[in-house]
Amino acid sequence: MMILLISVITIFIIILLALGIAMSPAMVFILTGIIPYVVFVILLAGFAHRIITWGRTPVPFRIPTTCGQEKSLPWIKANPVENPAGALGVIARMVQEIFLFRSLFRNTDVKIIGGRPVYDGAKWLWFFGLLFHVSLLIIVLRHLRFFTEPVIPCVGMLSALDGFLEIGVPALYLSDVALLAGFTFLFLRRVIIPQLRYISLFTDYFALLLIAGVAVTGLLMRHFFPADLNALKTLTMSWITFAPVVPEGIGVLFSMHLCFVFFLIAWLPFSKLAHAGGIFMSPMRNMANNNRSLRHVNPWNAPVKVHTYAEYEDEFRDKMKAVGLPVEKE
Amino acid sequence: MSFAKIPKPDDLINIAYAPPASEWMKTPVDFRPGTWSYSAAGKNLASLDLPNPRAWQPTDEDWKLPENWKEIIIEGMRDRLGKYRSFRLFMDICVRCGACADKCHFYIGSGDPKNMPVLRAELLRSVYRRYFTTSGKRFGKLAGARDLTVDVLKEWFYYFYQCTECRRCSVFCPYGIDQAEITMMGRELLNLVGCNINWVLEPAANCFRTGNHLGIQPGGIKDMLEFMTDDIEDRTGVRVDVPLNKKGADILFVTPSADYFVGRRQFRPLCVPRHDQAP
Numbered sequence A: 001m002m003i004l005l006i007s008v009i010t011i012f013i014i015i016l017l018a019l020g021i022a023m024s025p026a027m028v029f030i031l032t033g034i035i036p037y038v039v040f041v042i043l044l045a046g047f048a049h050r051i052i053t054w055g056r057t058p059v060p061f062r063i064p065t066t067c068g069q070e071k072s073l074p075w076i077k078a079n080p081v082e083n084p085a086g087a088l089g090v091i092a093r094m095v096q097e098i099f100l101f102r103s104l105f106r107n108t109d110v111k112i113i114g115g116r117p118v119y120d121g122a123k124w125l126w127f128f129g130l131l132f133h134v135s136l137l138i139i140v141l142r143h144l145r146f147f148t149e150p151v152i153p154c155v156g157m158l159s160a161l162d163g164f165l166e167i168g169v170p171a172l173y174l175s176d177v178a179l180l181a182g183f184t185f186l187f188l189r190r191v192i193i194p195q196l197r198y199i200s201l202f203t204d205y206f207a208l209l210l211i212a213g214v215a216v217t218g219l220l221m222r223h224f225f226p227a228d229l230n231a232l233k234t235l236t237m238s239w240i241t242f243a244p245v246v247p248e249g250i251g252v253l254f255s256m257h258l259c260f261v262f263f264l265i266a267w268l269p270f271s272k273l274a275h276a277g278g279i280f281m282s283p284m285r286n287m288a289n290n291n292r293s294l295r296h297v298n299p300w301n302a303p304v305k306v307h308t309y310a311e312y313e314d315e316f317r318d319k320m321k322a323v324g325l326p327v328e329k330e
Numbered sequence B: 001m002s003f004a005k006i007p008k009p010d011d012l013i014n015i016a017y018a019p020p021a022s023e024w025m026k027t028p029v030d031f032r033p034g035t036w037s038y039s040a041a042g043k044n045l046a047s048l049d050l051p052n053p054r055a056w057q058p059t060d061e062d063w064k065l066p067e068n069w070k071e072i073i074i075e076g077m078r079d080r081l082g083k084y085r086s087f088r089l090f091m092d093i094c095v096r097c098g099a100c101a102d103k104c105h106f107y108i109g110s111g112d113p114k115n116m117p118v119l120r121a122e123l124l125r126s127v128y129r130r131y132f133t134t135s136g137k138r139f140g141k142l143a144g145a146r147d148l149t150v151d152v153l154k155e156w157f158y159y160f161y162q163c164t165e166c167r168r169c170s171v172f173c174p175y176g177i178d179q180a181e182i183t184m185m186g187r188e189l190l191n192l193v194g195c196n197i198n199w200v201l202e203p204a205a206n207c208f209r210t211g212n213h214l215g216i217q218p219g220g221i222k223d224m225l226e227f228m229t230d231d232i233e234d235r236t237g238v239r240v241d242v243p244l245n246k247k248g249a250d251i252l253f254v255t256p257s258a259d260y261f262v263g264r265r266q267f268r269p270l271c272v273p274r275h276d277q278a279p
């Protein structure tokens, strides 16, 4: 519980920082004129570093996890996706993992009932996990409207779809509700389930709280304390034209939103959030299982010390002769 | 395996899944009788050219590690991080979602939280963070890092030999994180300082020397095969000729080891504690 407290305090420190920044024009200049570029460079460099480090580390063995029948004799029905024999199967498998969280969908739980372990499906983690990520993706895509002029049509369409319920003015986005629902589930799960609380680290709470911080400040700006969208778009467009037009002052909420976002982006490659890249690199999922159809040689097969037949016979010659076994040397 | 009173089924199924009150980094390993294996005997280490052969048991206070054991382990980790992507990646990307937790039969059967694959991995990951990541070096425990100590090594020994490397956890993990890979790394590191179990090394040493895991010598093998041919003759009336050690034979027939056991009407479990090793 201590670390949960520390992560909440860290969030408050970021909020205070954002408040301080909003007070001082010099700091606003740094936050809106310099930090965006710094953060972007950190994201790209950090992620590239991660991917290159992983990518350069060899995978000496064929080690995909097989979750179905391997391709073998023609009359044995193989499962080409759960146990892919070639590139096509691997691609199908990866697409399912990335867009549908296939493995998480297998989730079960176990209870001891009447002196027996009883297994049951447990799909809630899969459902809310997917909800959380899909809404995160939609929200990121919707933000492209701040960075394109005129707004790319599909982004406009996505926003319209996302707000089709037309609850309130401006319309409430479904993805925002979904993100908060996902966050609430994932967070409560972590805090309430004793086993999960036991394994949780500071970063586990902090990652969720940071994303919630971004979402809540965003929602407040949209629905309760409307930000000046024209000024905002002038700023965001000026970023991508590399001629930042720094505003005189910024709202407190916008300052917080930016601080959370920048922190998230800069921290992403160095934290567990790097799973976004790592999932593509996992040999358990991205390798074809062709162990039996192709020969693979361990590149650093150490010189193995062997015990030769001659040595065996030297040790046991007398005993072998005593029971009448043929020997090579008398 | 170390001997314990054999529990009744009702006791066995009475599994408490609630984790203990003390956090895992502060819960030292408890070598309960019946839950660990005897150490690999020095002679087996020596015959396989493995480091640090000596007499010791996991319940000893002093494991007689080499002077620079810590350095050996950390260098061993560095070496393996550069050799296996699985190891490096799995040290970095676990989100502790817990999907793997109740998939491990060791956890299901024991309720010991360190048998949840995710926590078994954290035993090693915490040390990885401490020596190989900036955040771990700087923020220590807050970043989930901890120093490598003898107690940590003992914990590794206990829990890395309580994984059968079955890979079930990997099936359920959204990134395929495979505890079997991590267990292998953990055991390799333990081996660098001479900490293995006799269940593994005695058969290996026997195979190396005699070609079979029980260490049966040529005369014994011949006896058993003859016994089997007698048996076959009794049942079928056919006398089979068993050529042994025949040069240039066309077919190599390998009998399952269980046939040797049965043939001898004798069971020789590898776990019998020797008088010099009993705890």
Ligand code: HEM
Binding pocket: A097, A098, A099, A101, A104, A125, A128, A129, A130, A132, A133, A186, A190, A204, A207, A208, A211, A268, A273, A275, A276, A277, A279, B095, B096, B097, B174
């Ligand atoms: C390729 C893209 C990504 C994939 C396939 C992916 C997949 C997953 C999966 C399967 C989980 C475990 C289930 C769960 O707890 O929801 C997870 C957890 C998580 N992901 Fe992602 N993710 C991706 C990108 C991201 C990004 C970009 C972020 C944030 C900026 C993010 C934030 C999180 C967080 C905070 C958790 C932990 C949830 C918890 O604490 O339980 N993910 N991700």
Ligand code: SF4
Binding pocket: B093, B094, B095, B096, B097, B098, B099, B100, B101, B117, B118, B172, B173, B174, B175, B176, B177
């Ligand atoms: S299922 Fe995978 S990501 Fe989740 S806790 Fe287990 S090892 Fe970590």
Ligand code: SF4
Binding pocket: B103, B104, B105, B106, B116, B117, B120, B162, B163, B164, B165, B166, B167, B168, B169, B170, B179, B180, B183
């Ligand atoms: S590989 Fe090891 S940790 Fe994973 S489920 Fe099997 S025994 Fe448990």
